[in-house]
Amino acid sequence: MPTQSYLLPDVGEGLTEAEIVEWKVKVGDVVAINDIVVEIETAKSLVELPSPYAGEVTALLVEPGQMVEVGTPIIAIGEPGSAAAAPTAPAPEATSPVEATVSTGSTDDTEIDWSNPAASGGGEGESLVGRQKAERGPVRRPRKGSASPSTESAAATQMQVQGAFAPGGAQSDPVVESEEPAVPATSARPDPVESRVADPLTPPAATGDVRVLAKPPVRKLAKDLGVDLATLRGTGPGGVVTREDVLRWSSSDERQRGAAVALRDASSLGSSGTESSPALAVKPDREWREPVKGVRKMMGEAMVGSAFTAPHVTEWVTVDVTGAMELVERLKGHRELRDVKVSPLLLLARAAILAIRRTPVINSTWDDAAQEVVFKRYVNLGIAAATPRGLVVPNVKDADRLGLRELAEALSALTATAREGRTQPAEMSGGTFTITNVGVFGVDAGTPIINPGESAILCFGAVRKQPWVVTRDGVDVIEPRYVTTLALSFDHRHVDGEAGSRFLRDVADVMEDPGTALLF
Incomplete structure (x- = not known):
């Protein structure tokens, strides 16, 4: 039988979303119809969902703790023996941030995987999400004395977006070669070498307009836990902030390190001639946050x-x-x-x-x-x-x-x-x-x-x-x-x-x- 995707149903009266609390099965398990596969929390209660299909679990498409909308695929069930060849998560469509902007009219930062060089405008490397380097189209090589390759790529992306929404509604052709000097732009992706440090708990120094590398689910987890991604040092490939980094930083010991950072920043403000505010020196372990959900x-x-x-x-x-x-x-x-x-x-x-x-x-x-x-x-x-x-x-x-x-x-x-x-x-x-x-x-x-x-x-x-x-x-x-x-x-x-x-x-x-x- 073909692989079936189980869409999150509306288990209440007009509920629009739910949180995946716990999976009752794993990839490779064989389930029958009405076997309990997952426990979710809606805005009203905890609910156990039975499987509408019989077969082998080939993929768990949503991680525990993640909020998903009704109608979203959450688990894939197929023929027995097909789990080994199935992906553990749905493969996203090969769409660059520029194409997404042209099709939707706007781009939400939380929907872009900034660990992807194609999305961040950075240098070469393995793409975690989106198109590979060969699919990004022609990119002008930097002239001598011009901005860095990552700056050139960010500027080219900006020019393509502007061209896509030219006055009159006509889409302009993206500029590949130009005699005009490149528009200076700050790379949204920090240098991967500088991102890898021995102590992952040491917060990064302020570097201006630097975009922290993290996948959308990690960004949502950080938001729910009240963790500022700018205070983390990613331990993933290329300096990507992982789920473990966020959970580690939200623990008591690391909040104390965050307090030290706040004290250091307050001291630096005072030394620069700005009056230091006592509020900056509040210890983080004196308060905590819980996401309002369910x-x-x-x-x-x-x-x-x-x-x-x-x-x-x-x-x-x-x-x-x-x-x-x-x-x-x-x-x-x-x-x-x-x-x-x-x-x-x-x-x-x-x-x-x-x-x-x-x-x-x-x-x-x-x-x-x-x-x-x-x-x-x-x-x-x-x-x-x-x-x-x-x-x-x-x-x-x-x-x-x-x-x-x-x-x-x-x-x-x-x-x-x-x-x-x-x-x-x-x-x-x-x-x-x-x-x-x-x-x-x-x-x-x-x-x-x-x-x-x-x-x-x-x-x-x-x-x-x-x-x-x-x-x-x-x-x-x-x-x-x-x-x-x-x-x-x-x-x-x-x-x-x-x-x-x-x-x-x-x-x-x-x-x-x-x-x-x-x-x-």
Whole structure:
């Protein structure tokens, strides 16, 4: 069979990109249809992708840690025994930077492999990407006393680009021979001999307009890690900065060497008559950077969109939940609930579902495009879960139709999957109401931001024993009671204060006296 390229699919709702986290196979492995081949991280979760083809893995086309767009080939699968002859990466088309500029109208520096002499305008050498020397076309030999060959090549490239976009839209012929002196240009490629030094950790000295040699994936890795390529000395062929150079430099020891460089530069500025700024002497090991991507990026965008779209109003109520805590202990010993987790969160979820029946606007959505309020006859109950990759809000579908045991099982499975980072995009879509439990962190309350597409979110604070005034036989006495604070944020465009207050009071009543649930 011919070699098949597996294109990165859209595993969510309109997701455009994903990060390759880990390959589950290697070149030469034989896979069957639906065998897991790779784990990716989308803007919503970690997802394992099965193979749509059967055969032998001939190439892994994307490195782990790299972001790729949906529709990009990520793995090649062909006939068994064809892996030895297959390349480990897709061979790029033989296109020079000038041709790319003519065809697209612009050139992005990150898309040019500056380790390629044809791309950098430098001297001869092995091309890592792009055309070989013989395919670069005629190049004028330098006249005596003129600029260096690398300067001539850069100038010729500049003249070709200018000719390609001559006024009137006509493409001019590239100039090969001219009687005019060459236009001086700074080579974008440093001398390969000077680039090879004994200590790869020693940063290069400033040399003006010198372009650091690195492939696009390495440039992206450096950008994600906050590493300035100008501070690295490449150890690859011709002084090319490699992935290992970037990772090595991002370690603690090398950041300290970067601090020494900053101090040296600050001293040189002071000696030249410019006042030295204390900010230049900040030690790099006092701070670090993490790229904003995946779940964390999606969370940030969603929270900003919600906060600046829906006018939030937050109300609080402090409740004596001693009755609820006693019920939790009794339910733990019940024969139907012994093998499931029974917690105060379970009772709060049940109380919220019952309260929604009396105030359905809490479970509605504001449709700005249609200028309508959409009421839901179902409750998809979301539970906000903090994970190492960011905040996710999976939801229990049709939670209002579940009994107490089924709801307990669904909440346990939902939170366990979220903590492992295995929540699927479908499990986080379609939510109608959310509960966030900040009490597990020992926090009393907060002003939560409404999950996009919903109208309200309930915050469950820590349950603590506190002195509380209790009336017994007409006499007020102070007793230690279990007390918590509930906070409700709602969209004030269509949920007014009366509706929000009634819902919050109903939830509080059930938590204070679980027997009142019979009234709903």
